[in-house]
Amino acid sequence: MASILAVDDSASMRQMVAFTLKGAGHQVIEASDGVEALQYAKKQGVNLVITDVNMPKMDGISLIRELRSLPSYRFTPLLMLTTESSPEKKQQGKAAGATGWIVKPFNPEQLLSTINKVLG
Amino acid sequence: MSQFHQVFFEESFEGLEVMESGLLNMDPGEVDAEQINAIFRAAHSIKGGSGTFGFSDIAAFTHIMETLLDEMRDGRRLVTDRALEVLLRSVDVLREMLTAASGKGDLDEESVKAQMQELEAVLNDHVGEPASGSDIDAGSNATLHEVIGWHLVFRPLPRMMQTGNDPLRILRELASLGDMEVECDVSLLPGFAQFDPEECYLSWNIHLNGGVDRVQIDEVFDWVEDDCDLAVMPLHADAPELSEADNPTKKIIGDSALNVTEAEEPYGPDRRKSGDRRKGDRRVEQRRASAAPPSNSIRVDITKIDTLINMVGELVITQSMLSMLGENFHIGQVDRLQEGLAQLERHTREMQESVMQIRMLPISFTFSRFPRLVHDLSTQLGKKIELRMSGENTEVDKTVIEKIGDPLVHLVRNSLDHGIEMPDQRIAAGKPETGVVELNAFHNGGSIVIEIRDDGRGLDADRIRRKAIEKGLIEESDKMSDQQIYELIFQAGFSTADKVNDVSGRGVGMDVVRRNINELGGNIEIESELGRGSAIIIRLPLTLAILDGQIISVGDEIYIVPLISIIESLQVHPDSINLVAGRGEAFKLRDEYLPIVRLHEVFGIEGYRAQDLKDGLLVVVEGDGRRCGILVDDLIGQQQVVIKSLEANYGRVEGVSGATILGDGSVALILDIPGIMRLTNQSPELQLVKRTA
Numbered sequence: 001m002a003s004i005l006a007v008d009d010s011a012s013m014r015q016m017v018a019f020t021l022k023g024a025g026h027q028v029i030e031a032s033d034g035v036e037a038l039q040y041a042k043k044q045g046v047n048l049v050i051t052d053v054n055m056p057k058m059d060g061i062s063l064i065r066e067l068r069s070l071p072s073y074r075f076t077p078l079l080m081l082t083t084e085s086s087p088e089k090k091q092q093g094k095a096a097g098a099t100g101w102i103v104k105p106f107n108p109e110q111l112l113s114t115i116n117k118v119l120g
Numbered sequence: 121m122s123q124f125h126q127v128f129f130e131e132s133f134e135g136l137e138v139m140e141s142g143l144l145n146m147d148p149g150e151v152d153a154e155q156i157n158a159i160f161r162a163a164h165s166i167k168g169g170s171g172t173f174g175f176s177d178i179a180a181f182t183h184i185m186e187t188l189l190d191e192m193r194d195g196r197r198l199v200t201d202r203a204l205e206v207l208l209r210s211v212d213v214l215r216e217m218l219t220a221a222s223g224k225g226d227l228d229e230e231s232v233k234a235q236m237q238e239l240e241a242v243l244n245d246h247v248g249e250p251a252s253g254s255d256i257d258a259g260s261n262a263t264l265h266e267v268i269g270w271h272l273v274f275r276p277l278p279r280m281m282q283t284g285n286d287p288l289r290i291l292r293e294l295a296s297l298g299d300m301e302v303e304c305d306v307s308l309l310p311g312f313a314q315f316d317p318e319e320c321y322l323s324w325n326i327h328l329n330g331g332v333d334r335v336q337i338d339e340v341f342d343w344v345e346d347d348c349d350l351a352v353m354p355l356h357a358d359a360p361e362l363s364e365a366d367n368p369t370k371k372i373i374g375d376s377a378l379n380v381t382e383a384e385e386p387y388g389p390d391r392r393k394s395g396d397r398r399k400g401d402r403r404v405e406q407r408r409a410s411a412a413p414p415s416n417s418i419r420v421d422i423t424k425i426d427t428l429i430n431m432v433g434e435l436v437i438t439q440s441m442l443s444m445l446g447e448n449f450h451i452g453q454v455d456r457l458q459e460g461l462a463q464l465e466r467h468t469r470e471m472q473e474s475v476m477q478i479r480m481l482p483i484s485f486t487f488s489r490f491p492r493l494v495h496d497l498s499t500q501l502g503k504k505i506e507l508r509m510s511g512e513n514t515e516v517d518k519t520v521i522e523k524i525g526d527p528l529v530h531l532v533r534n535s536l537d538h539g540i541e542m543p544d545q546r547i548a549a550g551k552p553e554t555g556v557v558e559l560n561a562f563h564n565g566g567s568i569v570i571e572i573r574d575d576g577r578g579l580d581a582d583r584i585r586r587k588a589i590e591k592g593l594i595e596e597s598d599k600m601s602d603q604q605i606y607e608l609i610f611q612a613g614f615s616t617a618d619k620v621n622d623v624s625g626r627g628v629g630m631d632v633v634r635r636n637i638n639e640l641g642g643n644i645e646i647e648s649e650l651g652r653g654s655a656i657i658i659r660l661p662l663t664l665a666i667l668d669g670q671i672i673s674v675g676d677e678i679y680i681v682p683l684i685s686i687i688e689s690l691q692v693h694p695d696s697i698n699l700v701a702g703r704g705e706a707f708k709l710r711d712e713y714l715p716i717v718r719l720h721e722v723f724g725i726e727g728y729r730a731q732d733l734k735d736g737l738l739v740v741v742e743g744d745g746r747r748c749g750i751l752v753d754d755l756i757g758q759q760q761v762v763i764k765s766l767e768a769n770y771g772r773v774e775g776v777s778g779a780t781i782l783g784d785g786s787v788a789l790i791l792d793i794p795g796i797m798r799l800t801n802q803s804p805e806l807q808l809v810k811r812t813a
Binding site for chain 2: 009010011012013054068074075076077078091094097098099100101104117118120
């Protein structure tokens with residue numbers, strides 16, 4: 001069981017992610033934007049972060065950059081959920097320190113199999 | 121293997137496009153190495169692929185083409201007119217073979233055989249060249265070079281682990297694909313003092329056995345593409361390190377296997393490049409799709425879909441915001457409610473626009489067939505013609521792409537056949553020997569304009585007039601402007617070609633062209649100058665699903681008039697109205713007399729207000745080059761309306777092109793202006809002709 005921080009401004013998306021991951025026995029913390037996520041992550045360590053890219057206040061890429069600069073998140077898998085399949089977005093994410101990405105739309109099985117791979 | 125067929129066909133049709141356009145760009149006697157190389161590469165991959173996927177007849181056919189191209193490339197053979205023609209025709213035959221192989225058509229075996237013989241004849245033209253018959257089988261050998269495994273060299277950059285990527289995870293994933301042998305390279309491991317536990321010093325040599333798909337391997341490395349050096353090389357059955365005698369997949373392969381190995385270079389540094397190429401080829405790929413029969417599926421640029429998905433996200437947010445607001449609403453929140461509604465409206469509009477965008481495809485889908493058509497026709501007619509195209513990237517509705525092709529072909533054929541003169545006639549007329557046909561597409565206001573211009577002889581108004589009199593379409597005494605005379609060629613059964621030949625005059629007349637264009641909601645016009653050339657101008661609505669409409673009322677009924685057909689709306693002065701014996705009313709608009717159509721008479725509406733002309737409004741409309749004034753009670757407003765088909769939901773009604781649902785839920789009919797003119801049984805065009813006299 002891992003603690004996973006799911007960040008997305010769309011409630012339905014967060015629910016889908018949370019539902020899937022809880023069903024697989026993980027602990028899921030939800031946040032609706034980068035600022036909220038960062039606050040939580042600083043307070044409490046998590047094993048994995050899944051974040052949307054386009055969000056109000058702080059977008060996913062800035063969140064990843066901030067998290068990666070924190071000593072306790074240097075090696076934590078940070079995944080982006082992205083509709084942008086454009087190489088530039090992925091590139092930006094990678095440059096900010098993202099581990100990888102999951103391209104929307106995805107189904108629960110795809111999400112789980114990716115998460116399981118990353119968590120090992 | 122069959123799961124790759126679809127991709128193979130797509131690639132191959134793309135390859136055919138490359139070959140065709142390359143061949144069209146080549147001139148006899150000239151060796152453009154790059155051009156020939158491109159054609160050769162396309163032929164080579166078709167050969168390789170068709171062999172691999174079991175289409176040995178295609179492989180054999182392509183093999184001869186490839187041999188011919190190879191000799192041209194090396195300069196062993198001259199690029200002759202004949203060779204180019206034969207190669208072009210071979211591309212056609214190859215296309216038929218591939219279409220048949222993909223199960224979408226029948227193959228004429230005879231024509232394949234004949235074309236093959238012709239190719240061989242060209243090939244054997246060269247003295248001292250060996251007959252190719254004996255090599256043909258080499259192509260079918262291609263079936264044998266299956267990939268039986270992969271050799272990977274995976275060298276993570278020191279920083280790889282700092283993005284949270286673990287090389288072990290990648291090795292685990294690879295192992296799940298098939299039987300794997302791994303060798304770890306520790307040569308870069310530093311001494312203990314220099315060792316930084318946050319960096320990666322190891323690299324791996326991996327043999328992955330079994331029929332693993334390259335794509336699967338690429339997926340494993342997707343995230344770390346830039347954080348490692350990676351080489352992926354296919355292992356073939358005859359690769360030395362795997363040639364154990366008991367290997368059941370071992371097969372003996374000829375030299376063709378080598379070609380494949382060469383093509384599959386280690387992809388580390390090359391990868392990005394090939395990615396770019398794929399992007400660049402997208403247009404070619406899309407064009408290929410145009411050759412296929414009208415389909416119900418649509419290939420959409422991924423960015424358009426992304427925009428749409430984002431938009432849906434926004435919409436969901438706004439919606440949830442509004443429903444939260446609604447749960448506990450008090451009057452103090454009215455500002456927020458209005459704000460939310462405004463946001464909802466904006467998102468809805470943006471979404472409508474992006475959904476419409478999905479149906480839009482570049483006109484190059486249609487234009488791409490013309491270089492070949494012009495090349496073939498001008499050869500056949502013995503004319504020198506240059507085709508210039510512009511605005512190929514102009515986007516039009518998918519339905520337009522599917523339906524505009526035939527009319528355009530007809531118009532271009534007309535230009536080539538009737539418009540452009542023979543070279544000697546052109547010189548005699550003081551014009552350059554080579555005629556120019558232009559195909560232009562561009563946006564203009566809310567519509568798309570497609571022009572076919574030529575610098576040929578232009579329309580001969582006198583001849584058309586005589587012909588029309590002969591056919592009984594007009595009378596000797598009719599006085600008409602040139603423009604009105606040009607309009608006559610759109611009449612059914614009108615053809616001025618002195619003799620019917622192979623190129624035009626196949627019974628499809630300009631009337632059919634006009635009808636097709638009208639069906640798309642567009643119109644067609646002619647500009648011409650005798651001796652200087654002519655232009656056919658087609659105007660089409662931007663989209664066929666949404667229409668800018670003027671809402672009008674007659675009695676209790678509401679109708680929509682397409683804005684594109686409205687010229688102006690006005691109140692008539694009783695003095696400007698004339699009664700024409702047996703033909704109804706007409707009113708004078710500046711220098712022109714226009715017939716008046718009372719909509720309540722056409723549709724039998726009761727309770728209309730405009731008994732007297734001065735009580736109503738006249739909407740001056742144009743359709744099919746004719747004008748009239750439609751009498752309505754009132755103009756209500758302008759609005760974009762979504763077109764719903766009446767035919768699909770009810771049945772065809774003359775004078776009505778469709779229906780729409782208004783904001784209050786009621787249904788309004790959309791008027792078909794040319795249809796209404798026909799309905800008024802006054803034959804408005806003759807009226808027009810006579811009245812302007």
